[in-house]
Amino acid sequence: MPFAKRPNPPKRSDLTRKRLLRTTEFLFANRGFGGLTLREVAHRSQTNLASAHYHFGSKEAMVLEMLEARVKPINELRLAYLRGARQRAGDGPLTTREIIRALILPVGEQIAKSSHDCKILAQLVARTFTEPANFIQTMHRKFFGELCETFIDELRRAHPRASEENLYWNFHLSISSMLGALAQHRRLKDFSHGICNETDFQAMVEKLITFVTNGFEAGILHSQDDE
Amino acid sequence: MPFAKRPNPPKRSDLTRKRLLRTTEFLFANRGFGGLTLREVAHRSQTNLASAHYHFGSKEAMVLEMLEARVKPINELRLAYLRGARQRAGDGPLTTREIIRALILPVGEQIAKSSHDCKILAQLVARTFTEPANFIQTMHRKFFGELCETFIDELRRAHPRASEENLYWNFHLSISSMLGALAQHRRLKDFSHGICNETDFQAMVEKLITFVTNGFEAGILHSQDDE
DNA sequence: GAAAATTTAAAACAAACGTTTAAAATACCA
DNA sequence: TGGTATTTTAAACGTTTGTTTTAAATTTTC
Numbered sequence: 001m002p003f004a005k006r007p008n009p010p011k012r013s014d015l016t017r018k019r020l021l022r023t024t025e026f027l028f029a030n031r032g033f034g035g036l037t038l039r040e041v042a043h044r045s046q047t048n049l050a051s052a053h054y055h056f057g058s059k060e061a062m063v064l065e066m067l068e069a070r071v072k073p074i075n076e077l078r079l080a081y082l083r084g085a086r087q088r089a090g091d092g093p094l095t096t097r098e099i100i101r102a103l104i105l106p107v108g109e110q111i112a113k114s115s116h117d118c119k120i121l122a123q124l125v126a127r128t129f130t131e132p133a134n135f136i137q138t139m140h141r142k143f144f145g146e147l148c149e150t151f152i153d154e155l156r157r158a159h160p161r162a163s164e165e166n167l168y169w170n171f172h173l174s175i176s177s178m179l180g181a182l183a184q185h186r187r188l189k190d191f192s193h194g195i196c197n198e199t200d201f202q203a204m205v206e207k208l209i210t211f212v213t214n215g216f217e218a219g220i221l222h223s224q225d226d227e
Numbered sequence: 228m229p230f231a232k233r234p235n236p237p238k239r240s241d242l243t244r245k246r247l248l249r250t251t252e253f254l255f256a257n258r259g260f261g262g263l264t265l266r267e268v269a270h271r272s273q274t275n276l277a278s279a280h281y282h283f284g285s286k287e288a289m290v291l292e293m294l295e296a297r298v299k300p301i302n303e304l305r306l307a308y309l310r311g312a313r314q315r316a317g318d319g320p321l322t323t324r325e326i327i328r329a330l331i332l333p334v335g336e337q338i339a340k341s342s343h344d345c346k347i348l349a350q351l352v353a354r355t356f357t358e359p360a361n362f363i364q365t366m367h368r369k370f371f372g373e374l375c376e377t378f379i380d381e382l383r384r385a386h387p388r389a390s391e392e393n394l395y396w397n398f399h400l401s402i403s404s405m406l407g408a409l410a411q412h413r414r415l416k417d418f419s420h421g422i423c424n425e426t427d428f429q430a431m432v433e434k435l436i437t438f439v440t441n442g443f444e445a446g447i448l449h450s451q452d453d454e
Numbered sequence: 455g456a457a458a459a460t461t462t463a464a465a466a467c468a469a470a471c472g473t474t475t476a477a478a479a480t481a482c483c484a
Numbered sequence: 485t486g487g488t489a490t491t492t493t494a495a496a497c498g499t500t501t502g503t504t505t506t507a508a509a510t511t512t513t514c
Contacts, residue, residue, distance in 0.1 A: 016491080034261040038472065048493050050474085055491095059472065140414075148418070168419035169430075173408055173438045180407020181400055187367075191375070192395035203396075207446055211400045214445030215438035222437050243461080265502065275463050277504085282461090286502065 017055050019045040024066045029123040033063060033131055064139070070110075070124060071143050077106035078147060082154060093158040097213045103151060104178055104212065108205030119186055122201070126183030155216075162220045170219035174212045181208050244282050246272040251293045256350040260290060260358055291366070297337075297351060298370050304333035305374060309381060320385040324440045330378060331405055331439065335432030346413055349428070353410030382443075389447045397446035401439045408435050 023044040027036045038059055042049045056062035081102035085094050111121045148171075155167055181204065189198040197203070250271040254263045265286055269276045283289035308329035312321050338348045375398075382394055408431065416425040424430070 032259075032261070034259070037470085039470085049472090050494085051492065053473065141417075164422050165419075168415075168423050169434055170438065172411065172415050172418055172423070173404070173435060176407035176411040177400070177404035177438070177442070178407075179411065180403035180405075184399065184403040184406065188395075188399050190368075191399055192392075195391050196395050196399070207396055208400060210449050211397065211404070211442035211446050215404070215442035218441030219434055219438050264500085266500090276502095277464085278462065280503065 016045065016047050016051055019047065020052060020055060020062065021066045021069070024062055025070070025124060026120060028063055028066065029120045029127060032127055036063070067124075067139060068143075070121070071139075074106045074110050074125075075143060075147055077109065078102055079150065081105065082150060086154070093160075094154050096155070096158055096217050097209065099151060099154050099158065100174060100213045100216065101209050103174070104205055104209050107178070107182065108201055111201050119198075122182045122185050126179055159220050163223070166220055166223050170216045173219065174216050177212050177215065178208060181211075243272065243274050243278055246274065247279060247282060247289065248293045248296065251289055252297070252351065253347060255290055255293065256347045256354060259354055260287075263290070294351075294366060295370075297348070298366075301333045301337050301352075302370060302374055304336065305329055306377065308332065309377060313381070320387075321381050323382070323385055323444050324436065326378060326381050326385065327401060327440045327443065328436050330401070331432060331436050334405075334409065335428055338428050346425075349409045349412050353406060386447050390450065393447055393450050397443045400446065401443050404439050404442065405435060408438075 020041060023041050024036065027041060027044075036059070038052050039049055041052060041062075045051075052059065052062055056065060082099070085098045085102060089098075107121075107125060114121050152167060152171060155171060156162070156164075159167065185198060185201075185204060188196050188204075247268060250268050251263065254268060254271075263286070265279050266276055268279060268289075272278075279286065279289055283292060309326070312325045312329060316325075334348075334352060341348050379394060379398060382398060383389070383391075386394065412425060412428075412431060415423050415431075
């Protein structure tokens with residue numbers, strides 16, 4: 001066996017493991033899967049090249065473990081927000097804004113929570129949706145497939161007259177906008193000649209929610225001009 | 228000299244050159260800069276490994292030349308649409324939709340024009356904004372910097388009461404949404420369980436224009452609730 | 455048609471990658 | 485403390501990468 005499974009009582013020194021995951025996150029966010037080098041991960045983690053394989057078995061497994069640890073809490077928060085809104089609404093429909101807010105706000109909150117450089121998580125989430133690697137695609141299905149139906153259900157309830165095609169189209173555009181905004185966020189400062197503050201993620205999230213909510217509703221209502 | 232400059236009368240057989248650029252486009256769109264291999268480009272172009280270096284000098288120069296050939300006509304079309312709308316408007320402001328349409332429509336038209344697999348150009352444009360490589364970033368400034376100011380000028384004229392910060396913020400979100408939608412487009416079919424047709428780029432462009440126009444206006448007007 | 459320039463072809467180069475192996479070091483439990 | 489399991493280290497392996505070199509083939513020009 002080249003590497004061992006974790007023992008039941010994890011009292012061992014997971015320090016190396018944590019350092020590896022942390023630098024993996026940093027490098028994956030900045031350079032993507034292909035640009036991430038095990039040698040640089042090891043060097044920045046102040047450990048040896050072989051330890052990545054010892055702890056995780058492969059480069060891919062290490063990146064996947066890092067991603068899972070980051071994506072899961074965001075998705076749980078999303079579902080929690082949606083559940084909260086549903087409880088308050090009783091049997092009635094939610095507003096589009098409530099649903100979109102449940103989708104977007106958790107990302108901003110996790111970014112605010114994140115101790116180190118704020119941009120990391122934004123780039124990370126963005127890369128999750130731009131990397132062409134197959135293991136990322138399967139991850140999407142695994143992590144977002146569950147969420148998607150729940151959100152579509154609420155959107156359908158909020159817009160009972162909308163066609164299925166339009167619901168999916170505009171939800172797709174909403175998600176794409178959110179990911180695009182996260183991916184492009186680091187460009188904001190240069191883009192605006194310093195007028196906009198790219199460290200203000202809270203502002204971005206609020207503006208993004210407004211943007212997406214109204215984009216979605218326009219797409220839905222625009223195709224319902226028969227009423 | 229390992230490679231020569233083009234002679235003044237370009238009567239030479241540029242067939243190999245064109246084949247190289249075409250497969251470069253295909254592979255760059257599908258796998259990004261790092262995933263593109265000169266050996267595979269040469270093989271798919273039915274030529275030798277060394278010819279890429281002979282014709283372009285390096286891998287990077289070859290990809291850049293391919294990108295320039297693709298991005299330039301789109302940007303020229305954008306400016307042409309904007310000029311057309313300005314002529315019709317005389318001294319008055321343009322509508323938000325006219326401006327956003329001038330930004331987005333050319334991409335759809337170039338995609339429709341493109342002979343081979345439609346998805347290529349969408350992925351290409353998307354990659355142009357997700358690749359972390361430095362040469363792409365400088366390309367953005369070079370190719371989009373000129374455009375950006377022109378579009379911002381028209382948007383400012385259309386929304387004279389909006390603050391500079393809000394103009395840039397929402398234009399930034401508009402561009403991010405456009406790029407996100409292009410990048411995510413191939414996911415639409417799986418995402419919608421086959422309900423939405425991912426080959427219908429014309430439909431996407433129209434929906435995207437509506438989405439972005441209303442998102443932008445909501446962001447602008449939302450911050451002007453003092454009126 | 456001969457000479458010169460251009461284009462293709464084959465092979466080799468140095469560097470970097472993920473991965474594996476085997477030994478040294480450390481931590482844990484008796 | 486001693487023995488065993490766990491963790492770290494160093495070195496090497498086999499591929500693959502972009503690039504360069506050298507020669508052959510082709511095209512252009514006079």
